[in-house]
Structure formats: structure tokens, C-alpha cells
Amino acid sequence: GDSVTQMEGPVTLSEEAFLTINCTYTATGYPSLFWYVQYPGEGLQLLLKATKADDKGSNKGFEATYRKETTSFHLEKGSVQVSDSAVYFCALLYSGGGADGLTFGKGTHLIIQP
Amino acid sequence: KAGVTQTPRYLIKTRGQQVTLSCSPISGHRSVSWYQQTPGQGLQFLFEYFSETQRNKGNFPGRFSGRQFSNSRSEMNVSTLELGDSALYLCASSLRTSGSYNEQFFGPGTRLTVL
Numbered sequence: 001g002d003s004v005t006q007m008e009g010p011v012t013l014s015e016e017a018f019l020t021i022n023c024t025y026t027a028t029g030y031p032s033l034f035w036y037v038q039y040p041g042e043g044l045q046l047l048l049k050a051t052k053a054d055d056k057g058s059n060k061g062f063e064a065t066y067r068k069e070t071t072s073f074h075l076e077k078g079s080v081q082v083s084d085s086a087v088y089f090c091a092l093l094y095s096g097g098g099a100d101g102l103t104f105g106k107g108t109h110l111i112i113q114p
Numbered sequence: 115k116a117g118v119t120q121t122p123r124y125l126i127k128t129r130g131q132q133v134t135l136s137c138s139p140i141s142g143h144r145s146v147s148w149y150q151q152t153p154g155q156g157l158q159f160l161f162e163y164f165s166e167t168q169r170n171k172g173n174f175p176g177r178f179s180g181r182q183f184s185n186s187r188s189e190m191n192v193s194t195l196e197l198g199d200s201a202l203y204l205c206a207s208s209l210r211t212s213g214s215y216n217e218q219f220f221g222p223g224t225r226l227t228v229l
Contacts, residue, residue: 043220043222044204044206046218049217101159101172104158
């Protein structure tokens with residue numbers, strides 16, 4: 001079945017450091033890919049998405065490119081802030097009417113130290 | 115526009131009891147999906163309701179059930195609770211128009227503790 005693999009962490013960085021969180025997926029078709037963020041005590045917020053190969057999603061300084069050849073969707077940010085501390089989830093979903101729900105990775109706990 | 119709301123936010127039950135959780139989607143959204151989040155298994159899809167019908171179901175036992183009302187509000191029920199059902203239950207709503215991706219908007223979740 002479909003699956004998403006990401007580093008679980010915790011990942012600890014200093015403020016203004018460069019961030020990469022790796023995400024790879026296994027899928028039988030051509031899903032859309034997402035990064036969600038979860039702050040303590042809250043639900044999930046969509047951070048960015050890409051719906052086809054070579055698409056780049058971006059939001060709030062975060063970027064990720066849909067790489068079909070390497071089945072990857074790595075999350076990057078050039079300069080992290082303390083406020084970026086959260087848990088980040090990579091996920092996939094098949095578009096169209098027959099959605100089977102998002103398939104999530106285990107989540108990466110990111111800690112940014114001042 | 116109000117977001118997805120879930121009630122109650124916290125719940126404590128004992129083994130063997132049953133529980134009902136409620137989710138009100140964003141106005142105009144007709145699809146409601148439920149997810150279970152646990153430290154061990156992560157986020158797992160439970161089921162999706164659209165137009166008062168269950169459209170898709172994840173790999174969970176029959177103790178987990180749900181329904182959707184004509185106003186798109188949804189309830190999730192878990193019968194004969196087990197300790198392993200302790201989790202954060204998240205609800206997500208979307209427009210669910212056919213043939214295109216529909217972003218899912220998540221509520222804050224209901225934290226269920228089974229003692």
C-alpha cells in the first residue's frame with residue numbers, strides 16, 4: 001500500500017539555521033503531496049502542497065518540490081525562527097472523487113533554539 | 115468564516131464504555147473525514163462522510179463508526195472502549211468537488227483518554 005517515510009527527530013537547530021526535513025513516498029499512482037504543521041495543542045494546518053511532478057509548493061519561507069524520479073518531497077527553509085518549532089507531517093492524497101484519506105508520515109518534531 | 119469545530123475538546127472514559135465525538139465542518143463544506151492520532155501509530159485515516167454517506171473507510175474495527183447529518187455535521191462513535199483507543203481524534207472538512215483536489219481543513223481535535 002501507499003506509505004510516507006520521514007525523519008522523526010527531534011531535530012534541533014539554532015535560529016537562522018537552514019532546515020531540511022526529508023520525505024519519501026511509495027504510491028501506486030500519482031498522488032498530490034503535502035506538508036502539514038501541528039503546533040502544540042492544535043490541529044493540523046496545511047503548510048504547502050504540490051499536485052504534480054516538478055511542482056514547487058511554497059509558503060511562509062518553506063519550500064518543497066515534487067520529485068517523481070526520486071519519489072521525494074523534502075521540506076526546506078533558508079532561515080528558521082523559534083516560532084517554527086512544531087511537528088511537521090508529510091502526506092499524500094489521491095485527487096479526484098474517490099479520496100481514501102490522507103496518508104501521513106510519522107511526523108518530525110522540530111525544535112528551534114534562540 | 116468559522117473553522118472546523120470539534121466537541122468536546124477533552125474526554126475521559128473507562129474501558130467498556132462508548133463515546134460520541136462531534137464535528138462541525140466549515141460552512142459549505144460537505145465532506146468530513148476523521149483521523150486518529152497516537153504516539154505509536156501516528157495519524158491514521160478512519161473514514162470519510164459525504165452527503166450523509168460513508169464514502170471511504172480506513173483499517174479500523176467495527177467498533178468505530180460514524181454518521182453525517184443533512185447539515186454536514188458529523189459524529190463519530192466508538193463502542194466498547196479499549197485502552198488503546200486513547201488518542202487525539204481529528205476531524206477535517208473539505209468541499210469535495212469531483213475531479214480535483216480538495217484541501218482538507220482540520221479542527222483542533224478531541225483528546226480521548228480511556229482509563
